[in-house]
Amino acid sequence: MIRAGLHALLSHWWRHPFQLVTLMLGLATATALWSGVQAINAEARASYDRAARTLAGSERDILVARDGGDITLDTFVALRRAGWQVSPLIEGRVDTDAGPLNVIGIDLFTLPMDDLPEGIGTFGGSPDFVAGDGQLLVSPATQRRLADAAGLPPRVSLADMPDAVAYTDIGVAQRLLQRETFDRLVIAAPPALNAPPLSQVAPTLARRAARSGNDIARLTDSFHLNLTAFGLLSFAVGLFIVRGAIGLAFEQRRGVFRTLRALGLPARLLLGLLVAELLVLALVAGALGVALGYVIATLLLPDVAATLRGLYGAEVDGALSLRPIWWATGLAIAVLGTAVAAAGSLWKVAHLPLFAPAQPRAWARASDRAMRLQAMASAGLLAVAALLGWVGGGLVAGFVLLGALLVGAALALPMFLSVTLAAFARLSKGPLAQWFWADTRQQLPGLSLALMALLLALAANIGVGTMVNSFRATFTGWLDQRLASELYVTAPSEADAADLRAWLDPRVDAILPIRSVDATLGGAPGEIFGIADHPTYTDNWPLIEAGPDVRDRVASGEAVLINEQLARRETLWPGDTIALPGWTEATIAGVYSDYGNPTGQAMVGLSRFDALFPEAPDLRYGLRVSGDTDALARDLQAAFPGAQVTDQAAIKRLSLDVFERTFTVTAALNVLTLSVAALAILTSLLTLATMRQPQLAPVWALGLTRARLGQLELLRALLLAALTFVAALPVGLALAWVLLAVINVEAFGWRLPMQLFPRDWLWLAALSLLAAGFAALLPAIRLSRLPPNELLKVFAHER
C-alpha cells in the first residue's frame, strides 16, 4: 500500500516536471541567498576571532593613561620597580609596499604566554627576536603577502597565527611605528605584597577591567546584521515561491489524495508519505542551495572583504573555507523553510473530508477571513514599527523596526489591493469591465503571496537605493569640502619637511600642515588632528553643530571640534567638554560631519596641538595652489624624489572607490531579491492558470475570444504590479528613513540627510512592470492557445 501510495503521489511530479523545477528552484534560491550571506558572515567572524586573539592581553586588566594619551617608559619602569607586574603593549599600523600591516609590540619577558596566539608557542625562540633587527612573527599567508615588502625586519612564519598582523618585540614595534611610548600596560600578575598603590606610583594611569568582547566585531556588527537582514529577506521571498509550488502540487493532487484515502490508505500514513516526500525534496534542494550559496559567497566575499578593510580596517580572508556547520545549517534552514511553507497545505490534507467534492472556490471564500486577520496583524506590526521609530534606540531595535515595518506592510497589501480594486469596480461601466475587476479581485488570494514578495523586493530596492544615493550625494559633497587643498604631499623625514616647506613657500598660496596623533577618545581609539587657522578650513568645514565664535576659539586653542560619530556616541555637543591627552577638559566648540571612518576624531588648533603633542610628526601638508597644479606636482616630485605627492582628484577617486565597493554587496543582493520576486509571480500565475479554467470557461462561452482573454490576463498582471509598486513606494521611503535616521546612526555614528531620487523610482517601476509582464506572458500565451475542448471540459465535469 505504501509503495502504491508513494507511486501515485510521486507520479504527479513526473507529469508536472516544471512544477518540480519551480519548487526546487525556489527552495534552492532561498537557501542559497541565506547560506551565502551566512557563509560570508561566518568567514568574517572567524577572521575577527583570529584577530581578537591577536590583541595581546585582552583577557587581563590593563592600565591606560587617564587622559587617553600614551604611556612613557619612565612610568613603566617606575611601576616595575615598585613591584607592579605590568607588561607594555603597543599596537599600530605600518604602511608597507604590500599594503598596511598591523603590528603588535610585546615584551616576552613580562607578558604571560597565555595571552598570545597559539601559533607563537611553536616559535622556538631566537636571540634575534629581541636583539638586532628583530623579527616579525606572522601567519604563512601574511608572510607570502609581505614577501617583497622592503624595510621590514625578517619575517618568521608560524602556523595558527592570525592573518594580517605581525607580532614583534616591543622595541622593534616602537621603531617601526616611530614611537617611544606604549598604548597600554597589561597587568600580567598581581603586584608584590608590599607594592605601593597605583595612585602613588603612577597617578596618571587608570586601571581598566579586561576588555569585554572584540572591538572589530562590535564595529562591524551592524554591517553583518545588515547582510543577515538581507539574507533573511531573500529567504522569505524565496519561501513565497516554495509556498506557491507546494500549494499547487497539493491542490492538484487533491483528487489523488481522496482516491488513496477511499482505497484505505490511513490519513496518518498519507501525511507521513507527504512529509517524507517534502523532506527529500527539501534536502536535495537544500544541498543544491548550499552549493549555490557557496558560489554566491565566493563571488561576493572579495568585495565584502574590501569593504570591511576600507571601512573598519578589519581584515577578512579573501578565501572561503567550507565549514561542516554551514552545510548543516543550510540544510536545516531549507527543511525548516519547507515546513513553514507546507504547513498550511499539510493541515488541509490532514483535515480533508473523505467524500467532500473538490472545492477550488473554497480557497477564495476562506481567504476573506484570512485577509481580515492579516490586516489586523499588519496594523499591529505597523503600530509596533511606529512606536519603535518614536522611542526605540539601539541597532537591534532598529532592525526590529525594519522587520515590523516590512512584514506589516506586506500583510496589509491584500487589503489595500482588495479595497482599491473594489473602488475601481464601482467606478467601472459595462459588463466586461465589471467582470474584469471582479475577476481580478477574485484572483487576489492566489496571487497575494507573490505580490507580497514583490512588495518586499520593491520596498527594499527603493529603501536601500534611497539610502545609498543619499549617502553618495552627501559623501561627495563632503569630500569636496574636506579635500579643499589641490595637492597633498608627505615628506620622508622632518629634515626633508623643512626643506620642502622652504621650497614650496614662494610657489603656493598656502601650506597647511596635516598633523595627527592616535589617542583614546571617550574610551575608544580615535585620532586627534591639528588644523591651521586658514580660510580653507574655516570656510569649508562641514559643521553640523557650532557654538559661538567657532573659528576664533579653535584657532586660539581655547576649544576643539569633534566629529559627529564621537558626538553622537558620547552625547557631546558644543559647550560640553572632552578629555584629550594633556588637556582633560577641552571645551567643544563645534561638531563636524565625518564620513571617512567610524572612529572618533577631535581637531585642535595647530599651536595648541603643537604644545600638546610636540612629538607628533610634521610631515604631511595640504597645498593651496592657484596656478598649474600638475606642473607644480611634477616639479615637486623632481625636487624631492622621496616625497609622496597626491592630487586631490586621486584621493577623491580612491575614497569614492571605497564607497562604491561598500555597497556592491547591497546592490547584488537587491538584484537577486527582485529576480526572486519575479520568479514568485511567474509561479503563482502558472498555478492560477490551471485553476482558473472553470472561471474563464463561462466568459469564453459568452463570446470573449481566447486572444482577448490572454490580453486581459497580461493587463491584469501589469495592473497588479503597478498597484503593488504604488504601495511599495511609501514603504520603501519609510525603510530609507529607518536606514538613514536609525540604523546608520547606530551603525556608523552619522545621520545623513534623506534625499529623494524620483528618476530611480520610474526606472524601478518600469522594471517591476517588465518583470510582471514577462511573468504573465507565458500563462497569457498559453491561455490564448488553449484548445477550446479544454474549456468545454469545464462544463462536462467539474475537474
Added chain:
Amino acid sequence: MNANRLTRRGLLSGLAVLPIAKASAQGFAGMGQAAGEFALPRPDTAITFPADHAPHPDFRIEWWYVTANLEGPDGTPYGIQWTLFRSALRPAPVTDGWATSQVWMGHAALTTQDSHFAAERFSRGGIGVAGVMLAPFEARIDDWSMSGPDIGHVRLTAAGTDFAFDLQLATDKPFILQGANGYSVKSSVGAASHYYSQPFYRVDGSLTLPGGAVEVSGKAWMDREWSSQPLAEDQSGWDWFSLHLDSGDKVMGYRLRGAEVYTASTWITAQGASTSFDNGAFSAEPLELTDVNGNDVPTTWAARLPVRGLDVTVTALNPQSWMPLTVSYWEGPVRVTGSHTGIGYLEMTGYG
C-alpha cells in the same frame, strides 16, 4: 636538554629564551651554537675587586646568588634565597634600549619549617629595570634589589604576592676565591667557571609572612659565578652544599651528576683562609628520599670531606622546598649534625 632537567648553568643558558620556553619544550635550543663567540673562563685570569662584582657581559651567563639562614626572636629557623641571573643572548656590546642582548632573571624564596614561598622575575637590561652597578653597588630586577654603598654592606629586598623580606647584610671579611684562584672546574672534560664567594655576611632585618612580620637575624652566603661553557652533555643536575659550621668554619661542596660524579669543595676557616679540593675529596650520598612535586628528591645526605675530618648528616629544614618556577629545582635551608654541627643551604637541580 629538557627544561625540567637543568643544571644551574643549563638553567642560565636557557634563560635567553626563557619566556618563550614557557610555551615550548624546545625553547632552550639555539643557545649552543653561539657559545664559541663568548669569552671562556681561563685559569690565568686574575679576579680583582671590586671590578669583578660587576657584570661580565662578554660571558654568556652569570649570577649573584645569596642564601641566608635566619632565626626569629624565639629561635624559629627561616631561610631566604635571593638570586639575580644574567644571560647574554649573543656576544654583543652592552647597549641601552630595548634591543639589548642582556637578559635578567630573579628568583626569590622564603622557607619556614612547614611552608615555602617562591617568586620569579624576568626582564631585559637596557631599560632601567634590571642590572648590576658597582658604585654604589646595586643589583636589581624590578622591585627586588641588593644595594648599598659597597657589596659588603647591602640591603636585600624581594617580595612575592604572599611573602617579602627586607634584610641588611654586612661583612668586612675577604671574598673567597673558589677552585684555583677563582677558576672552578666543573667536569673532567674541562668545563669551568669563574667563581668566588662571600660566606661571612651577618644579617638583620624582617620577613613578611602571611601571619605577619618577623624580626630575624642570621648568616648569609653569596656566590658569584660567570661562565660561557655549557656543562658536559651527560651532566643532568647537581647537588650543591654551602654550610656554616658552628666552629666558624665554612664548607662549600658540589657534586655534579653525569656519566661520572664530579665533586669539588672548599674549606674556609673562620678567619677567611681557604683551601680548595679537587674531584673526589668531597663526597655526598643520599640517605633519605622525599616525594617532592611527584619526584623522589634526596632530602637527607651524608656529606664527607675526610681531609678535614668532616662527616656530617645534612637534613632539609623543610623537605618541600621546591621552587615551582619557570625553571624548577629544590633549594632550601639545611641542618648539619655529626662530626660538626651547623646550618647551611642546599640546592639540587635535575630532580623534577
